[in-house]
Amino acid sequence: MQHHFVPQQYYRTIGTHPVALTVNDGDTVTIECVDAHGNDKQDHQITQPGNPMSGPIALNGVQPGDVIAITIMSIIPLRTHGWSYPTLAGNVVDPEYVTALPFAPGASIPKEYWDVDEQTHRVSSRGTHGKTVTVPYAPMIGCFGVAPARGEALSTATSSKNGGNMDYKHFTTGCTVFFPVAVEGALFFVGDGHLVQGCGEIGGTGVESAIAVTCRLTKARMNSITWPRAEDAVYLYAVGNARPLDQALQHATSELHRMLIECGADATTAAVLMSQAVEYDIGNVFDPAYTIACKIKKSLLRDHGLKDSFIS
Amino acid sequence: MQHHFVPQQYYRTIGTHPVALTVNDGDTVTIECVDAHGNDKQDHQITQPGNPMSGPIALNGVQPGDVIAITIMSIIPLRTHGWSYPTLAGNVVDPEYVTALPFAPGASIPKEYWDVDEQTHRVSSRGTHGKTVTVPYAPMIGCFGVAPARGEALSTATSSKNGGNMDYKHFTTGCTVFFPVAVEGALFFVGDGHLVQGCGEIGGTGVESAIAVTCRLTKARMNSITWPRAEDAVYLYAVGNARPLDQALQHATSELHRMLIECGADATTAAVLMSQAVEYDIGNVFDPAYTIACKIKKSLLRDHGLKDSFIS
Amino acid sequence: MQHHFVPQQYYRTIGTHPVALTVNDGDTVTIECVDAHGNDKQDHQITQPGNPMSGPIALNGVQPGDVIAITIMSIIPLRTHGWSYPTLAGNVVDPEYVTALPFAPGASIPKEYWDVDEQTHRVSSRGTHGKTVTVPYAPMIGCFGVAPARGEALSTATSSKNGGNMDYKHFTTGCTVFFPVAVEGALFFVGDGHLVQGCGEIGGTGVESAIAVTCRLTKARMNSITWPRAEDAVYLYAVGNARPLDQALQHATSELHRMLIECGADATTAAVLMSQAVEYDIGNVFDPAYTIACKIKKSLLRDHGLKDSFIS
């Protein structure tokens, strides 16, 4: 079944909030999301800033210990413009370099606006701050996840085992993301759309816009997981969210090792293969918890007679 | 001029050691290197283990404050086999996962041997530990750099501003790496060849082999730099070496911002572009200092009318 | 006024939960708390394990932006025995040392019981695991704080700007702790009593027991604060909660600098004094967020004509 969800209310925490929509296993939902500052498709601010989320959407039949799969089918911008901060965050440069940044971190930083050109599939800044910058259009989801365990309600500025503000650019159309279910129905939230974003979200923003995300929610055929996982056409991913990056990397690496064992590898073979074949990507390095993905090519798993997918 | 260098002596620190060979600006040198355990092309151990280096090679005419460019022209394995540790390092997994590893970290870990198939361009483990694993052949340099400042002699187990054990897989044929010169002649060292290596060198080794590296040494037309930089056909890179990764990332990000300013961008434009366009890679996360590269596509710099190369 | 509070319900998050008791400015409350595993004075488990909290207690008249002062007047154990884990946590030792620990981290670890001797004021383990160990009795509060901002509900396993599981041994009788108020009434929670605890809570527990905490709640005459602060007879404290410790230290140091400015120092004098006079203590280094206190002697502030107290 196909749903269309326009929130009546937005949340700045991911937690066990009253269900706004319930769907069945395999249903598809188009979800309208405001931008990170709460501005809608007409750029009217309709809710408080700070990554307001659309949701929660409950998936019928999933229980704590299950895994929910979110397949991102499309990300459509609801406006043709977005905005970013025209600087770098204080925490991504050397302390001695902070005073060389265009704007003092933490201060009131003006916005730089960007426009999408649908013909060229590029996004261009207007050049109010610095010269005009043009980069390929590459929409993605900044923040999404499910209600955490033990009744926590976590700020959408951060991330944890349940997902959240991971700002990982491979979370885009064609990717299926797996979250550990901690409450009945999982309670899925999504928002913080970016028209494009460099790795790390090192300016504190991507190009922020209101978006419509279409995704399919299914109960994954997967044992319980500890950290978010994902797959797309090319890779399997395990994602760790923590600070410092060293700890996020430990989470992601441990989770990928467990994942390869579920793909049929023994612990030693999984380690031998990972040592010579994993790749790491960096997600958010701006917010309280940082994000690292540890990934491996599905083709390599097939070469070794291992399971290479957890969908269908 | 073309030189061929076979060391009479190896070093386990990068420092101001007696010059073994002096070359002129633009000269090419083929350098034979033993593997990380000091084993040569016949797999005879001829020097102590621990990333023994070939060098130092002095470049005539470079002075402290200059920048030396090392263009990697080829990496040829001197044997058709290598070895790796068939486990993951203790520091790349969660503390609670350490006891799930195939071998206790720090203990005496047996070697798994691998063979290169030149026909298929693949490298296969022999399956002594775990099942046979086969990955694409992708030789690279694990450890190289120049003498550090103030008379330091740094273990080849670690890395710093002068390079060292960065274990970054994009340091391969076609890449030019720029190091800050701290002593007259720069004093270049190289070793620790890998037939292949996953990101992070998370098992503590790549597939370790003796190699012959051919590279060109030139005095770069570049202002003084703080951290290693690099470029290949596609990217410009800035590299930070430190622990935690958060600090390595700060070094790399600051250095890339400085680099873009040298490419002609103003500080604000450089920040706007970096925010939406940088990518990060992870090098060594096994040894005392970790390595992160912050990179940006040269094509993007050309699009914006910026200088995109430091090798004319 | 003097209240006595026995919870009907316990919480494993600190958040905006329904008020259980409302008190007026300056009132004193004796609060009964179960131990970290939810066991009461008779060692019956009456609620789920994981630092269940007593609360929330609302203070009439405090608003977001205000500061609440909690003066710890006494900590009375409700049983004469407690328990600890007879090991060290995996994350406080080197990864190579994890396999040398008495119990594998994360595994099911047995409890070691301890008894208080009121005559000698000492606490002794029963010697079920290892030999009998005896240390001075020094009761303290492991976890306390107020509802966080933006509707978050944070696990009592961790800590943040609003306090939480800081496990700092100077949070004991005679100490006044200041928390930033984020919601009307502040909503104070407390639990996780320890009969004694070494710095860091490096075994994952202090000697855990049910306790009765008597404290006075007042609206502090203090500008808005970012991180918890405290004072006792000897010191002023600023507390940072984050991981890595490096970041917790940045929070605590920044907060103490701001505090000294409120004591009347200019920014330069505060820096000169802090450089030569601060001390750091380490609180929890077991849980997701680590804790560091940056402290300075009140006598030094008096010597320099500065305000040395924020309690009348």
Added chain:
Amino acid sequence: MQHHFVPQQYYRTIGTHPVALTVNDGDTVTIECVDAHGNDKQDHQITQPGNPMSGPIALNGVQPGDVIAITIMSIIPLRTHGWSYPTLAGNVVDPEYVTALPFAPGASIPKEYWDVDEQTHRVSSRGTHGKTVTVPYAPMIGCFGVAPARGEALSTATSSKNGGNMDYKHFTTGCTVFFPVAVEGALFFVGDGHLVQGCGEIGGTGVESAIAVTCRLTKARMNSITWPRAEDAVYLYAVGNARPLDQALQHATSELHRMLIECGADATTAAVLMSQAVEYDIGNVFDPAYTIACKIKKSLLRDHGLKDSFIS
């Protein structure tokens, strides 16, 4: 035997440099040291800035694998004035707070001078930057250690297993520090005297002065050690040097656990005792490697029938 050592040459690395003085087991040496900027007792700069060291002093008869004990018998200032930077370092405050510091980090920071009053045993700043600040006189050694393993020569700006720039204020008169010996004779270096210093050396300096250190060098009756250890009248210490602090803490905690086993505890008893009784102090948090000490009271060891001293 009593020696008096005035260096002819200073070193800015700790490494295997030519022996300047050889002493016998149990000999005492008074060593004159310039300040961190190379200024002598008359405040004349006689060598390059950056923690120039006096040494190396060889101890007859110690071999790699042995342990050298340095007993600090006195620290006498060679001038009655010192200097500090009147600010906080950029890396010890939040990135958003860097622009609030009195001086931009990394910039050319002016010196604030201080004078010792021998009558009052206090040290006072002259008030050129900020108001006059007065703190108790508490001289200590900022940087000392022995030649590291594998031929490294390490900058005196940092620290490692061999000691170095630990800036730990309990390294003062009455303390015996144990270093692992990596080369014949150990090769002891010392310098960077402070008239006083707060924990962390968070301004980047203590009150820097030329000093004369008198110490006794002995071969310790101790098995090989991994990290520096120490003892004074009250405590046994284990010291970790690394970044982030989390890793320094892992080194120190592991080392103290090993130390308690050498004192006669079994692994479980040592863990039970440490959990409820250790204290942590923070040394240098300014330079590349940070320092943490994990300490335990000797009286507690005696109470449990354990060895409490490694000096006769």
